[in-house]
Amino acid sequence: MVDAIRSHLPSEPRSAVEERCTHALRSVDLDPGVFRMYAHELSGGMKQRVCIAIGILLQPKVIIADEPTSALDVVTQRQVMETIDRVQDEINAAVILIGHDMGLMAQFVDRVAVMYAGRLVEVSTVREMFTEPSHPYAQALISSLPNLENNGVFQGIPGLAPSLLRLPSGCAFHPRCGKVMDMCRTVRPETRVLASGRTITCHLYNEEA
Numbered sequence: 001m002v003d004a005i006r007s008h009l010p011s012e013p014r015s016a017v018e019e020r021c022t023h024a025l026r027s028v029d030l031d032p033g034v035f036r037m038y039a040h041e042l043s044g045g046m047k048q049r050v051c052i053a054i055g056i057l058l059q060p061k062v063i064i065a066d067e068p069t070s071a072l073d074v075v076t077q078r079q080v081m082e083t084i085d086r087v088q089d090e091i092n093a094a095v096i097l098i099g100h101d102m103g104l105m106a107q108f109v110d111r112v113a114v115m116y117a118g119r120l121v122e123v124s125t126v127r128e129m130f131t132e133p134s135h136p137y138a139q140a141l142i143s144s145l146p147n148l149e150n151n152g153v154f155q156g157i158p159g160l161a162p163s164l165l166r167l168p169s170g171c172a173f174h175p176r177c178g179k180v181m182d183m184c185r186t187v188r189p190e191t192r193v194l195a196s197g198r199t200i201t202c203h204l205y206n207e208e209a
């Protein structure tokens, strides 16, 4: 924590640095005494919170949280996400949450961007994404989620994600897409605006095609 402050504010006095650190620790519901503890003395959830505290030390405008709850049990996951939610309000920052857990996304984000093979294939509000996803990959992701009507048979997506070094021609999703057309195999789809704030990268929404 001290290194993060020192690298941006080298002339900050020692007492101010410590005050900044203990304030950040309190913001993530940790005892200020954690400032003097070693990493091996902290639980997984406490370590994640310290990482969030490091992230907010300099009052950023944007926080990029890349898989912030991976390897945590669901109770700790919820606590960590609530902490991010609260500090976001406190410092008025935007949060970009990166992850694979669509259920977690549904609870915490306003807008979702689905990425496949390094490209954004659909961007929409969380409600639109979960009620009427448009891109075949987004549709497959949503239909693979467990729900109360599903009696234990989960719908997977056939095939594997491609290597970024050898992307398929045309649309990178075409070998796995249930709606593939001839042009998908050769022509790379452009990103189009589907509606206000909603974009899609798929030939199905290309009127000329």
Ligand code: SF4
Pocket (backbone or CB within 6 Å): 135, 136, 137, 171, 172, 173, 174, 177, 178, 179, 180, 181, 184, 189, 201, 202, 203, 204
């Ligand atoms: S461009 Fe074609 S292959 Fe790609 S997602 Fe759309 S329909 Fe499927």
